[in-house]
Amino acid sequence: MPTVSDRGRIMPDSPIRKLGPLAEKAKEMGRKVYHLNIGQPDLPTPPEALNAIKNIDRTILEYSPSEGIRSFREKLAKYYHKFDIDVTADDIIITTGGSEAVTFAFMSCLDPGDEIIVPEPAYANYEAFAIVAGAKIKSVISDIEDGFALPPVEEFEKLITPKTKGIMICNPNNPTGYLYTQEEMNKIRDLVKKYDLYLFSDEVYREFCYTGAPYISAFHLEDIEQNVVLIDSVSKRYSECGLRIGALITKNKEVKQNVMKFCQARLSAPLIGQIAAEASLDADKSYMLNNYNEYVNRRKFLIDGLNRIDGVYSPIPMGAFYTVARLPVDNADKFCAWMLSDFEYENQTLFLAPASGFYTVPNSGIDQVRIAYVLKKEDLAVCLKILEEALIVYPGSKVRVQASTVAGA
């Protein structure tokens, strides 16, 4: 048998999906599994999108242009204008999900051996896409004690080498829910300008900012317009992850030219997805507001609930719909697997994402999990109860150890 690629071998399993088989087994045993592992909202897709799909009056489902359907790109440009992001349809390339946007950004800007600096914990698949491009992630660790604020600029500068080509951020942040401040974004801007780096900015959660603090887009930063590659997706905004529609936005003509080659090679993004995503831009204001309010409530309820559990700590996320919490466990990877394979509370259990997979530095976030608040409050209440019970009986629980120490005293 021929050998498989090293690239594939070194590619980490997705921390979001790798425990999937255990979850399947739990379900086969008749257990209800609450999915807090994945950013799959339970909120409805806008009726505008569903109707667009139902009313498709084509007889042939053809390729669309490699850069995406023009009318959709024009409408997207108008959408960005509402956030003071000054782009035109020509700056926007439609991709097969935000995933493809990140992949094509890396493929177009980075060569094997090139380095990018990423504040961690970070969306796990950035690492996967960097491996695909042969690029290396150098990470600066943000601290749960600081609520995962941007690490000091000096930490970034220490990592800069002749191979450094860019900085990748996610704002509002997945997995931490952190929202970068104007001051922090200015610091990033200064670094980008000083070292002439790319700024890859994943802003798919822009609609979900909860503290009144402004959302600062990379395109709001002065003098680095040519350096910015913005990543977007309709998946989370409109609860339509299954469409696989994202966008890559750049004003840099050379980057665009490179990206288009990758786009042409894969022919086109999904047609029906583009039609539905375009229609989603007409979603009623009340649709967006209802979803927003729902997340506001869930966030408050979840974070309060987490911090009330013995030994658990979650900073207060300012955006997106995730939090990274610290659990009183020896090892969150083991704990998450154990919850699926060995634990049940009233025949229910939880699927959480171990946070270790959101760090590239070994042994980071070892007692942390990412929790997506994508379920309704009543479900989150059950989830909190399950977590609390699990932490009492889990063999590697520090709560349990403390409890038995007390009992033994």
Added chain:
Amino acid sequence: MPTVSDRGRIMPDSPIRKLGPLAEKAKEMGRKVYHLNIGQPDLPTPPEALNAIKNIDRTILEYSPSEGIRSFREKLAKYYHKFDIDVTADDIIITTGGSEAVTFAFMSCLDPGDEIIVPEPAYANYEAFAIVAGAKIKSVISDIEDGFALPPVEEFEKLITPKTKGIMICNPNNPTGYLYTQEEMNKIRDLVKKYDLYLFSDEVYREFCYTGAPYISAFHLEDIEQNVVLIDSVSKRYSECGLRIGALITKNKEVKQNVMKFCQARLSAPLIGQIAAEASLDADKSYMLNNYNEYVNRRKFLIDGLNRIDGVYSPIPMGAFYTVARLPVDNADKFCAWMLSDFEYENQTLFLAPASGFYTVPNSGIDQVRIAYVLKKEDLAVCLKILEEALIVYPGSKVRVQASTVAGA
């Protein structure tokens, strides 16, 4: 401005799509452009697929499993059984088009510097996907005079080095329409076995074989089951290129494990596309037969017509819906561009794909074009007329030169 990637820079423009802007300009000038450049059939998508889309009764368009929807994979396995391809749902991974299947096959099996041997002319994007994976294509040239039959095995063996990891074929072939014989497939099998290579086999055109000769799948070959990675797509079979649904099929567990990592990183293939593609498998027999008969007629009409034009030669394709024809021109790249920018016949023109882009060896196929017979007979008749007229007035035409020589004599 930071530099863009060399990978992107060396990536060739798609020969199928690079003249697109010229075609757009011609259309803006009010010209009708016949698209024979791209394998976008004008035949209808099965009503089963369109109805499945119209009847989607979900309120949330969620992610699907990274390996694809189970019921679809099971139904696909049954479809393959009809072609004596003995696979199960577990051997099948659903991808975002055949494009992603090839990309993931290369990413999972090849490391930078690894080599694969490809008989050329070949589907142009294989080269693009090889560049994505950092792999090198070594090509054996098949000859238009032999109808693009498989080059002698010795030609392959000459290219084998310690870096050679696989052979990539397309059968029935895009762009040539060639269908490999049992004898040729056995030779490929022997090579694969002797050198323990991967056999990447793109078989998306299996439904379109016109000569009564059997379609031999890579999975029909003995003793190399673990070496085969089969590429498939519903795009051409059901005229649903816009869905972006393909499949990668392997019985090699290690390959599958690697592929799944890339699948998980991009989360999932398009949901609606999978639903529609699954429904397409129920397409009525008469649907498939009508399409088949349509291509049979177009093929006869087109090839006859081409060979009647002064100086034009096309072998008779045995499958798929393309042919590579030789034109009496100095340079087919120039000719194809000229047809779009400078020529019109009764305010109409043709978009053909220069064949040079289907070769990685420079100066190959310089007077060849790929023609997709994806338009109805009446349109093809107009196309033939346009081509004939164009060849008379094109400045680099050998017909014209001969004609004026005669005139001058």
